[in-house]
Amino acid sequence: MPAKNRIAPVSKLSVEAQATQSLRDYVLSGAVKPGEKLTEVALADEMGVARATLRFGLNRLAAEGLLVKTPYTSWEVRTLTADDAWELWTLRASLESLAVRLAAENMGPRLRDRLQEAFDDLVTACASGSAVTASEGDIGLHRTIVNSVGHTRLADQYKLVEQQVRLYINISNTLVGSDLSGIVDQHRAMMDALLRGDGPKAAHEAWLHNESEGGKLVAYLHQRAKMEAAGATQ
Template sequence: MGGETTISGLKPVARQSTEAMVTEHLRDFILSGEIAPGARLTEIALAEQLGVARSTLRMSLHRLAGEGMVTLVPYTGWHVAALTAEDIWEIWTLRGSLESLASRLAAARPDPEVHHRLETFFTALETACARGSLREMIEADVALHRGIVEAAGHRRLAAQYRVVEAQVRLFVSTSNSFVATGPDDIIAQHAPLIAALRARAPEEAARAAWEHDETEGRRLTAWLAAHPGTGPGTGPGTP
């Protein structure tokens, strides 16, 4: 007798609403490094470029505002979020706390597969840096840190990291786009952390993760101080 064939491992294809797709496109654009912090986002132009109604676009912008990606400035409209010195301090200290714990736990994991996966994340970052694509470098950088959190094997830690991940991505995007001196600099930033993870040295990994986040936080703060005009209404406008 014939019957239906089921294949294990297959998952239903996700159906996204137009709003969800617009939100994803806008989020990727903001985090690509191709638009400066504080840049103005014009609803009419964006809706036309994306081929969607302004009401749909507006819902997506409000959703991104909830993630800290954009801000609505009274009388001037939407702008890409511009990090303040306080924002930078809050993000790097929170990120440093979470990633320091994750790195300590990941380094202590005995499973070789866990460490193999971490190597693949770092290799992807090296590949992106070799290609010189800023967008790829940002995505690979974020993926590496997310991978370390996942490698910790701590569900609640991973859940807390997801809450702030969008702002961490904005931090990384801004830092890699405007502060890093190039691909070699990005690789060098991660070298002590990767070395500690490879050595399976939990305390060294925790310290390296904190120092990485602190160093980049201080560099980004210094960049902001040197560019005081970076903020809502001062960046290049979206036509």
């Protein structure tokens, strides 16, 4: 008799994968600021891992666009410029608008419940009072929409820039200030159109959301660069 198919055992995350996730959470938590340097020896000691393991994680985060390596010296958290912010908001707006339109056009009870739950999670995250938690709820909503439409290539392209988008969102959401409910308000028009199945309207609102918040971040970074340049000449 042919052998029965066996379910594959669940493999544990490797030490390298755990170190990478820990580093990613650390960078995106805001514990280190853009431009701040990271020291391999200190990080390896604090995490209790070998430097080779740590270096694997650092290289992975550099590939994701979260860190920059200065040859033979150190690592530092990537600093977003106004041009970086413009590229990110226009790219994510294109990807998210497509995802929202496809989700709306294929709306059904199960998908509606899934998307409503993701939006409710954002509301809860913003009510927590933590900007980091709110930002995770923010990217979680957009990730859920992208991954819900069954478009493999779209999901793959979004994953390529997802960590940079998380960094972008973290910085952008700091401009909201202490009233994190404003983050929820930014998404309401898009979600209303999405949940009622209006694809063109949902896509339009997704673009407007990115354009509005992206424009604010671009303006902020432009102003910050001018102030830093003025300070350097004094």
